[in-house]
Ligand SMILES: Nc1ncnc2c1ncn2[C@@H]1O[C@H](COP(=O)(O)OP(=O)(O)OP(=O)(O)O)[C@@H](O)[C@H]1O
């Protein structure tokens with residue numbers, strides 16, 4: 001067992017050096033002699049063949065360990081190693097390409113709750129060196145630090161929507177922002193006027209099943225619009241989100257740019273939208289923003 005633990009601690013460094021030293025596919029193995037019983041410990045690491053279309057370099061590995069006399073290997077560790085530099089570099093390059101077209105305009109992310117507006121928004125703001133704001137958080141600050149769920153409960157949805165419009169108005173005159181908006185911000189026309197005064201609106205279009213899975217993973221407590229449904233968190237989220245998408249689908253579709261996770265799966269050759277990283281979504285967002293800004297309407301908007 002001690003030997004097993006030692007392997008576990010030692011191998012990540014070894015795997016890393018192998019990974020960069022040679023193509024991380026196929027399998028590798030080596031052994032060493034254990035001092036006490038002179039048994040030979042065999043360690044093997046398996047890397048599957050990589051898909052070349054991926055924007056990231058991820059190697060899934062399986063580390064197993066067995067003694068010489070008992071060759072049935074027990075798996076010590078499975079996992080994946082990611083080289084973030086590829087994705088990060090692509091993101092950086094894309095942002096450099098898009099910046100002149102963007103010309104300082106803000107980015108407003110819209111989409112159903114759980115679509116990743118905050119997660120992706122923070123990545124975009126960081127790479128563009130823009131300021132990040134979450135409109136739900138700004139509303140909470142305005143209302144003495146009450147949570148969105150408490151605001152709904154104490155003051156009602158109408159009050160919350162008015163605060164949301166006030167917050168968007170206060171941001172509308174500013175440039176170089178990335179704003180994660182509330183899921184329902186798209187329903188009021190005046191909110192669109194504020195968002196588009198100096199900003200581009202980007203819709204994160206995520207399949208409902210993926211949204212419901214993400215929301216179920218963190219629970220539905222902080223999301224008051226899901227409280228009316230019955231069932232387990234996944235079922236509650238699915239029911240409510242499908243209604244909301246029916247109600248708001250046309251509004252989301254008014255966005256200047258759409259980032260479809262299903263399209264990304266197709267582009268990158270992945271099996272599932274759950275395989276897409278937030279950075280890959282941020283890259284796609286920049287690509288879609290660039291495509292919009294290269295249209296006649298987009299160029300006129302950005303003053304180019
Ligand atoms: N690409 C992704 N893959 C997996 N999980 C993600 C991804 N993007 C976001 N998540 C997770 O989904 C949850 C919701 O993400 P996030 O808070 O960014 O969404 P949101 O659109 O801002 O939600 P809300 O409008 O409800 O505030 C979080 O737990 C986050 O970690």
Ligand SMILES: O=C(O)C1=C[C@@H](O)[C@@H](O)[C@H](O)C1
Pocket residue numbers: 112113136148181182183184185222223224225
């Ligand atoms: O979809 C919605 O209407 C909402 C989404 C959240 O971001 C919050 O703005 C609030 O819970 C309402």
